[in-house]
Amino acid sequence: MKRPPLAVTLGDPAGIGPELTLRAWTALKDRRHDFIAYADLDQLREIADRLHLPAPRACEPEQAGEIFSQALPVRPVPLPEPARPGHPAPANAAAVIASIEACVRDTLAGRTGGVVTNPISKAVLYEQGFRFPGHTEFVAHLTAHAAWDGPRGPMMMLAAPELKTVLVTIHLGLRGALDALSTEAILHTARVTLAALRTDFGLASPRLAIAGLNPHAGEGGALGREEIEMVAPAVETLRAEGHDVAGPMPPDTMFHAEARARYDAAVCLYHDQGLIPVKTLNFHGGVNTTLGLPIIRTSPDHGTAFDIAGRGLARADSLIAAIRLASTMAENRQSALT
Numbered sequence: 001m002k003r004p005p006l007a008v009t010l011g012d013p014a015g016i017g018p019e020l021t022l023r024a025w026t027a028l029k030d031r032r033h034d035f036i037a038y039a040d041l042d043q044l045r046e047i048a049d050r051l052h053l054p055a056p057r058a059c060e061p062e063q064a065g066e067i068f069s070q071a072l073p074v075r076p077v078p079l080p081e082p083a084r085p086g087h088p089a090p091a092n093a094a095a096v097i098a099s100i101e102a103c104v105r106d107t108l109a110g111r112t113g114g115v116v117t118n119p120i121s122k123a124v125l126y127e128q129g130f131r132f133p134g135h136t137e138f139v140a141h142l143t144a145h146a147a148w149d150g151p152r153g154p155m156m157m158l159a160a161p162e163l164k165t166v167l168v169t170i171h172l173g174l175r176g177a178l179d180a181l182s183t184e185a186i187l188h189t190a191r192v193t194l195a196a197l198r199t200d201f202g203l204a205s206p207r208l209a210i211a212g213l214n215p216h217a218g219e220g221g222a223l224g225r226e227e228i229e230m231v232a233p234a235v236e237t238l239r240a241e242g243h244d245v246a247g248p249m250p251p252d253t254m255f256h257a258e259a260r261a262r263y264d265a266a267v268c269l270y271h272d273q274g275l276i277p278v279k280t281l282n283f284h285g286g287v288n289t290t291l292g293l294p295i296i297r298t299s300p301d302h303g304t305a306f307d308i309a310g311r312g313l314a315r316a317d318s319l320i321a322a323i324r325l326a327s328t329m330a331e332n333r334q335s336a337l338t
């Protein structure tokens with residue numbers, strides 16, 4: 001059975017998102033990863049013209065599959081102000097948000113098969129009153145009332161072929177993140193991750209590694225007691241539930257190749273502990289995905305890259321990987337739940 005197309009959001013129209021969407025279409029138009037862009041038709045036509053590509057075509061999600069091999073399908077989200085690469089316009093913030101909302105709405109309605117988000121500039125949206133730290137929390141909010149039998153996130157996973165990491169705390173300053181950590185938060189993150197590894201990644205017996213917080217995982221308590229008082233109890237509880245869990249792992253030695261071979265995902269305690277290793281190992285192949293939602297959501301692991309927007313330098317690898325992963329996750333979830 002033909003699956004519905006994925007919905008790709010606008011992202012910040014002054015960033016690299018629009019050109020990456022067209023480059024991803026060029027790379028995927030002959031494969032089976034159909035998608036439809038919820039974006040400004042005029043902007044995409046102008047970029048397509050510059051890249052000598054066929055003009056993108058407006059359509060409904062139901063027609064995207066028919067035209068995908070000939071032109072990029074677009075559900076128009078008009079911009080109030082023409083986009084200028086590298087110069088984000090506050091006036092376009094509402095369209096950026098409307099695009100995310102429409103993609104989530106159509107995915108909840110079954111018209112699209114998952115959401116792939118282009119990068120947004122958080123600072124620009126915050127200035128316009130956007131009250132969510134990022135897509136992760138916004139998409140969780142938009143799907144909060146939809147039925148979902150699994151443990152509910154949102155949890156941020158960064159996934160590359162070399163390494164998957166999942167964050168216990170996400171967009172918090174480091175001091176705030178330390179205050180937010182607890183055995184309960186680690187347990188919840190681990191349980192959502194284990195369920196997602198089974199349902200969305202097709203792993204029958206997932207293995208987790210849980211990071212420590214302090215140098216050398218606390219060195220027996222001499223360099224901090226969080227491992228003994230907070231992380232180890234979570235590891236013990238998960239093991240008692242029958243899960244394959246290692247930890248607390250010394251954060252500096254858990255990401256080398258031999259260590260990575262012993263687990264399927266690493267639970268990390270704060271943003272940079274989990275994102276630095278993935279973005280360093282594979283910046284262009286990394287994907288950000290949200291676990292524990294009623295819908296599939298992925299994103300490239302990079303940001304808006306205003307410094308290179310409109311200059312033809314941006315690589316589409318991470319967006320392409322995000323589209324491919326969303327497609328695979330949707331397929332895995334459908335098989336697991338039917």
Ligand SMILES: NC(=O)c1ccc[n+]([C@@H]2O[C@H](COP(=O)([O-])OP(=O)(O)OC[C@H]3O[C@@H](n4cnc5c(N)ncnc54)[C@H](O)[C@@H]3O)[C@@H](O)[C@H]2O)c1
Pocket residue numbers: 016117118119120121122123135288299300301302303304305306307308313314315316317318
């Ligand atoms: N999924 C998202 O919405 C998302 C993810 C990360 C960052 N952001 C946002 O993006 C904005 C800019 O963040 P940043 O500067 O830290 O990170 P960035 O990823 O935008 O840029 C970091 C560096 O990598 C380069 N780069 C990024 N993507 C590239 C690509 N596809 N091809 C070639 N080079 C690329 C940029 O030119 C820049 O030099 C911030 O507002 C941040 O919040 C959004």
Ligand SMILES: N[C@H](C(=O)O)[C@H](O)COP(=O)(O)O
Pocket residue numbers: 133134135136137275288299300301302
């Ligand atoms: N920390 C994320 C990253 O670097 O990929 C990023 O800011 C995106 O967050 P959202 O997916 O919540 O927008």
